[in-house]
Amino acid sequence: MITAAIVGGSGYTGGELLRLLIDHPEVDVTQVTSHRYAGNYVYQVHPNLRRRTELKFTPVEELQKTDVLFLALPHGKTQKQIETWVEKADYIIDLSSDFRLRDADLYAHWYGHDHEGPEWMQKFVYGLPELYRSEISKTNYISGVGCNATAANLALLPLVQADLIDVSRSIVIEIKVGSSESGASGNAGSHHAERSNVVRTFSAFGHRHTAEVIQAYGLKDITLTLSSVDLVRGALATAHVSVKPGVTQKDLWKAYRQAVADNPFLRIVKERRGIYRVPEPKILAGSNYADLGFEFNPDTGRVVAICAIDNLMKGASGSAVQSMNLMLGFDETLGLEFPGLHPI
Amino acid sequence: MNTNCQECDAGITLESSTEVNEILVCPDCGVELEVTSLNPPALELAPMEEEDWGE
Numbered sequence: 001m002i003t004a005a006i007v008g009g010s011g012y013t014g015g016e017l018l019r020l021l022i023d024h025p026e027v028d029v030t031q032v033t034s035h036r037y038a039g040n041y042v043y044q045v046h047p048n049l050r051r052r053t054e055l056k057f058t059p060v061e062e063l064q065k066t067d068v069l070f071l072a073l074p075h076g077k078t079q080k081q082i083e084t085w086v087e088k089a090d091y092i093i094d095l096s097s098d099f100r101l102r103d104a105d106l107y108a109h110w111y112g113h114d115h116e117g118p119e120w121m122q123k124f125v126y127g128l129p130e131l132y133r134s135e136i137s138k139t140n141y142i143s144g145v146g147c148n149a150t151a152a153n154l155a156l157l158p159l160v161q162a163d164l165i166d167v168s169r170s171i172v173i174e175i176k177v178g179s180s181e182s183g184a185s186g187n188a189g190s191h192h193a194e195r196s197n198v199v200r201t202f203s204a205f206g207h208r209h210t211a212e213v214i215q216a217y218g219l220k221d222i223t224l225t226l227s228s229v230d231l232v233r234g235a236l237a238t239a240h241v242s243v244k245p246g247v248t249q250k251d252l253w254k255a256y257r258q259a260v261a262d263n264p265f266l267r268i269v270k271e272r273r274g275i276y277r278v279p280e281p282k283i284l285a286g287s288n289y290a291d292l293g294f295e296f297n298p299d300t301g302r303v304v305a306i307c308a309i310d311n312l313m314k315g316a317s318g319s320a321v322q323s324m325n326l327m328l329g330f331d332e333t334l335g336l337e338f339p340g341l342h343p344i
Numbered sequence: 345m346n347t348n349c350q351e352c353d354a355g356i357t358l359e360s361s362t363e364v365n366e367i368l369v370c371p372d373c374g375v376e377l378e379v380t381s382l383n384p385p386a387l388e389l390a391p392m393e394e395e396d397w398g399e
Contacts, residue, residue, distance in 0.1 A: 253352035253373065272374040272392060 002067040002328060005031040007060055007085070011184045013095050013144075014072040015046040016317035022053050024321070024335035026328070027068075029053070033060040063088055068324060071095060079117040086141075091327060093320050095144035099124035100212055110211040127323040129332065130157060130263045130290075131216055136326045147315025148175050149212035151237035152224055154266065154290045154314075155307035159241060160217050162255035166301070169242035171222045173213075176238075178231030178281070181311050201227040234281025235315055239305040249296050252303065256292060264333050265314065265322070269293045279308035286310060287340035288318035310340075347385040351375040358385050 004021055006014050009032035021027045032042055034057035042057060043050040069089035071078050078085065079098040086092060101107045104118040115121060125135045127142040128150060136142060152173045159165050179195055189195065189202075203226040210224045243252075260266045269291040271277040279291035293306040309315050318336060325332050345358040354372035358379065362368075366379045367390050376390040 249351065250353040253354070257354075257372070268372070270373060272376075 001026060001028050003028050003030045004068040004070060004324075005029070005033070005063060005066040005089070006070045006072060007033045007063065008071065008073040008077075009042070009057065010034040010037050010045050011072055012180050012312055013316045013320075014070075015049070016312045017070055017072065017095075017320065018042060018046060018049060018053065018055075020317060020321045020335050022049070026330050026334060027324075029055065030066060031055075031058055031063060033058050033063055035060060065089065067091060068093065068328070070320065079115060079120070082117045082120050091140050091142075091324070093127065093142045093144065093324055093327075094124070095316060095320055097144075097146060097208065099141070099143040100126060100146065100149075101215055102126075103215070106211055106215065110208050126212070126215070127319055128153060128216075129319065129322050129326055130154060130259075130266065133326060136323050137329070139327060142320070142323045142327060144316060145319050146209035146212050147181055147235050147309070147311035148177065148207065148224060148226060148237070149209035149216075150290070150315045150319065151175055151235040151307045151309050151311075152209070152213045152239065153216050154292065154309070155237040155239040155305045156213070156217065156219075156241070157266075158252075158255040158259035158292065158294075159243070159303065159305060161259060162251070164243045164247050164251060164255060164303075165219075166242040166244050167219060167221075169221075171219060171239060171241050173222070173224050173237050173239040175224060175226045176229045176231075176234075176236045177226055178229065178234040178311060180232050181235065181315075195228070197230055198228050199230070201225060231281065233285045233310050233312055235309050235311040236279070236281050237307045239303075239307075241303045241305055242301050243296075243303050245301065247301070249298070252294055252296055256294065259292070265289050265318075265336070267291050269308075279306045281308040281310065282344060283342050284308055284310045284313070284340050285344055286313065287338050288313045288322060288336040289340065290314045345382065345385040347387055349373060349375065349377060350387055350389050351377075356387065358382070 037057040038059040042055045068091040071094040075097045078094045107115045124141045124143045125139040269279045270293045278293045291308045295304045349370040352373040368377045377387040378390040380386045
């Protein structure tokens with residue numbers, strides 16, 4: 001049994017980490033910190049955990065040493081204090097965007113300011129096991145993943161790994177996202193009267209998660225366009241890709257089969273009948289699965305590649321726990337077996 | 345008897361009781377396949393009735 005603590009545990013990703021870790025057979029969560037809620041029971045902020053844990057939030061100043069430290073702080077905070085955090089634990093998993101990128105120039109370009117701990121950027125491994133399983137199993141420092149980046153990266157994964165994409169053509173990925181993506185703090189745009197029933201394109205170009213897709217695959221001509229939809233959880237990436245001349249439907253099936261064969265949380269959803277013929281985030285709420293699908297137009301060589309995830313799970317806390325499992329030598333799927341709900 | 349789906353190339357094993365003209369469903373892509381021969385084993389895409397998906 002190893003010990004774990006969560007810094008900044010009052011947000012949605014912190015709550016999801018707790019939900020996963022308190023049932024994890026190899027982990028004992030010893031502390032959860034929150035400046036705002038210090039002294040309150042965890043369940044008072046995360047009501048689904050009522051009678052599942054007796055933990056109270058503690059001030060971060062009272063953080064004790066632990067085996068694994070999860071950092072769920074607002075973006076930009078971890079990099080300022082990374083030297084402090086690494087004194088607290090042998091293993092660090094940072095769910096913020098601070099150490100997702102390994103290149104300081106790429107970070108400055110997409111975040112608009114210089115990184116404050118650039119010497120640490122190369123020490124973190126990007127925490128998406130489907131891309132970096134081997135590296136994750138050998139490191140002590142893991143970054144979290146961007147939820148939109150994860151949906152985009154996994155939508156493209158089978159095509160990239162099988163080298164089927166015509167990279168001379170643009171790639172456009174439309175991503176529809178739920179409201180939990182914006183975190184637990186409200187703003188004018190998340191006010192119910194404004195957010196409910198919405199279908200709102202809020203980022204046509206230039207979303208920061210684009211950098212994580214560029215970093216993963218080295219694709220230059222790629223655009224992520226993000227739209228808010230009336231979901232709480234969920235992200236759906238729809239990627240428009242040109243494939244190389246001569247690629248057939250059977251080549252695509254082979255590529256997708258290989259991708260799911262290598263990864264326990266990837267599934268192909270491509271049905272000819274029934275209601276759920278293509279990936280949908282709705283049935284993935286609370287699960288760590290990423291459902292992949294595709295359609296191919298042989299007349300144009302265009303593929304529409306689809307990926308659905310729960311943004312708080314595969315797009316954040318689920319991938320973090322999966323990465324922890326790999327880093328510590330546990331079974332990769334431990335604590336992540338929940339299949340989701342239907343109907344929901 | 346092993347053969348492959350005409351749509352997605354998934355491997356399909358025909359049971360010993362399989363008969364010619366029998367309709368099978370591909371376990372991977374869900375397409376319906378008609379058994380056109382047993383020796384050698386061969387499948388062809390069977391016409392599928394279009395369904396209204398409610399859209």
